[in-house]
Amino acid sequence: MSEETKIALQTEPPEDPASGSVLLAVLAVLLPKWRRLVLVPIGLGAIALALTYAVAPVYTAKTVIVPPQSQQSLGAAAALASVSALGGLAAGAGLRSPADQYAAFLQSATLRDRLIDEFGLMEVYESKLRVDARVNLAQRVRVAVGRKEGLLTIEVDDTVPQRAADIANAHVKQLIRLSSGLQLTEAQERRAFFERQVDATRARLAAAQADLQATGYSEAALRSEPRAAADAFARLKAEATGTEVRLQTLRRSMTDSAPEVVNLMTTLGALREQLSRLGSTSNDTKGPDYLGKYREFKYQESLYELFVRQFEYARLDESREGTVVQVVDAASVPERKSSPRRTSIAITTTLTAAAAMLLLTWLGHVWPRLRDDPLNAGSLEALRSQFGRARAN
Numbered sequence: 001m002s003e004e005t006k007i008a009l010q011t012e013p014p015e016d017p018a019s020g021s022v023l024l025a026v027l028a029v030l031l032p033k034w035r036r037l038v039l040v041p042i043g044l045g046a047i048a049l050a051l052t053y054a055v056a057p058v059y060t061a062k063t064v065i066v067p068p069q070s071q072q073s074l075g076a077a078a079a080l081a082s083v084s085a086l087g088g089l090a091a092g093a094g095l096r097s098p099a100d101q102y103a104a105f106l107q108s109a110t111l112r113d114r115l116i117d118e119f120g121l122m123e124v125y126e127s128k129l130r131v132d133a134r135v136n137l138a139q140r141v142r143v144a145v146g147r148k149e150g151l152l153t154i155e156v157d158d159t160v161p162q163r164a165a166d167i168a169n170a171h172v173k174q175l176i177r178l179s180s181g182l183q184l185t186e187a188q189e190r191r192a193f194f195e196r197q198v199d200a201t202r203a204r205l206a207a208a209q210a211d212l213q214a215t216g217y218s219e220a221a222l223r224s225e226p227r228a229a230a231d232a233f234a235r236l237k238a239e240a241t242g243t244e245v246r247l248q249t250l251r252r253s254m255t256d257s258a259p260e261v262v263n264l265m266t267t268l269g270a271l272r273e274q275l276s277r278l279g280s281t282s283n284d285t286k287g288p289d290y291l292g293k294y295r296e297f298k299y300q301e302s303l304y305e306l307f308v309r310q311f312e313y314a315r316l317d318e319s320r321e322g323t324v325v326q327v328v329d330a331a332s333v334p335e336r337k338s339s340p341r342r343t344s345i346a347i348t349t350t351l352t353a354a355a356a357m358l359l360l361t362w363l364g365h366v367w368p369r370l371r372d373d374p375l376n377a378g379s380l381e382a383l384r385s386q387f388g389r390a391r392a393n
Contacts, residue, residue, distance in 0.1 A: 026362065029361065029362060029365045030358065030361060030362070033361055036357070036361075037354065037357050037358060037361065038354075040353060040357055041349075041350045041351070041353035041354035041357060042350060044349055044350065044353040045346045045347070045349045045350030045353065046346070047349075048345050048346055048349035049342055049345065049346040049349075052340045052342045052345055052346075053342075055340050056159045057159065057337035057339070057340070058157050058158070058159055058337060058338055058339045058340075059157070059158060059159070059160070059161040059164050059334040059336075059337055059338060060155055060156065060157050060164065060334055060338040061155070061156050061158075061161070061164035061165040061167070061168040061331040061332070061333070061334050062153060062154065062155045062156075062168065062329070062331060063153075063154050063168045063169060063171070063172060063327065063329060063330055063331040064151055064152070064153050064154075064327075064328040064329040065151065065152050065154070065172055065175075065325050065326060065327050065328060066150070066151060066152075066325070066326040066327075066328060067098050067099050067101075067102040067150070067152055067325065068098065068102075068179075068325055068326075099145045099146075099150050099151075099152055100145060102152060102175060102179065103143050103145050103152060105175055105178055105179055106141075106143045106152070106154065106171055106175055107138070107141075107143055108178070109134060110178060111171070111174045111175065111178055112134050112137050112138070113130065113134070114174050114177075115137065115167060115170055115171070115174060116130065116133050116134070116137065118170060119163065119166070119167060119170070121133050121136070121137060124163075125137075140156060140157040140158060141154065141155070141156050141157075141167075141171070142154075142155040151328060154168050154171045154172070154331075155168070156168040156171075156331070157338065157339075161333045161334050161335075162333050164331075164333075164334060165331040165332055165333045165334070166331075168331035169330060169331045172325060172327060175325060176325050179325075190249070190310075190314040190317070191311065191314035191315055191317075193249070193314075194307055194310045194311035194314050195311055197245065197307045197310075197311070198304070198307045198308055198311050201300060201303050201304045201307050202304060204300050205297070205300040205301060205303075205304050208293070208296045208297040208299075208300045208301075209297055211293045211296070211297075234295055234296075234297075234298030234299040234301070234302055235298075235302055236271060236274055236275050237275055237299045237302075237303075238299055238302035238303045238306060239271055240268060240271040240272055240275055241303055241306075242303070242306050243264060243267055243268045243271060244268060245307075245310075246264060247261065247264045247265065247268060250264060
């Protein structure tokens with residue numbers, strides 16, 4: 001044997017005999033009590049299984065719907081798209097999916113109260129107060145929004161399969177009723193707002209036309225370049241005014257920190273800056289009075305066309321018969337219960353009881369030895385004193 005091999009053998013640590021003895025010690029303690037360690041967990045699992053039969057089974061009914069598109073957002077976007085620069089503005093205004101809004105409708109107190117009255121849920125849930133019935137209903141209803149597909153899923157738990165399906169389908173009916181009333185009121189307000197804007201702009205357009213005619217303006221009198229400058233200024237000013245109107249409508253339902261409002265405020269600032277630059281450039285050019293009159297006339301004309309389109313869309317929204325909610329899957333009467341899951345409960349109880357029994361048996365064997373060992377007397381006394389102080393506090 002070489003010198004290197006001898007040195008390696010001498011430096012290798014000896015095998016720890018305690019690694020095998022610990023396992024043998026554990027088995028020596030547990031094996032004599034194997035009947036209790038096996039029978040007690042099985043018995044507890046059997047008791048848990050028996051108790052599940054005393055619990056009324058719960059059935060889950062599910063319905064899936066497609067929420068309607070926001071007609072207000074689509075109408076406003078189409079109206080704003082009629083002006084070139086505002087088309088991009090409408091696209092970037094952050095039109096949100098209505099799925100979250102309709103999910104909130106489904107969880108509103110108004111809708112839940114209607115369901116409570118329709119199905120007599122205060123008696124079903126044995127609730128003396130309506131607020132308690134709402135809480136019980138909320139605990140049995142789950143509303144989920146599919147972020148990718150945009151679908152709304154409504155799941156209802158009940159001990160009666162038929163009632164679970166009826167309540168799930170009634171959510172759709174009450175959603176249509178609630179959202180239709182809210183959207184009709186909102187459309188009426190928008191229609192009245194744009195109607196006032198159209199009337200005021202029509203009067204200003206007539207005044208601008210009269211001022212233009214008083215200057216002796218004719219199409220042949222205005223050269224192409226001044227006309228192009230006046231048209232550009234009028235369009236830009238109309239776009240800025242339209243952006244202001246859009247910002248006013250958004251501020252009715254959003255704060256100034258909302259992304260849509262911040263986006264519109266930024267765009268409005270850019271439009272005003274371009275308008276100021278173009279106005280100063282136009283004022284530096286000496287020209288007849290009809291150039292300013294023509295520019296004001298074109299501005300009022302563009303603004304009038306914008307408000308007329310938005311007014312027509314508001315009237316269209318107001319005339320809608322109601323919200324169209326498309327049902328993908330109507331709730332059917334569930335044939336299998338969703339809870340309690342008896343097999344899962346029995347297995348979980350058995351495994352938990354077995355682990356607890358093993359731990360308690362081992363601690364019961366080790367604790368007397370730790371307690372009687374003189375080396376542990378000081379540590380045990382310190383633990384007792386700390387425990388006593390904790391109880392006193």
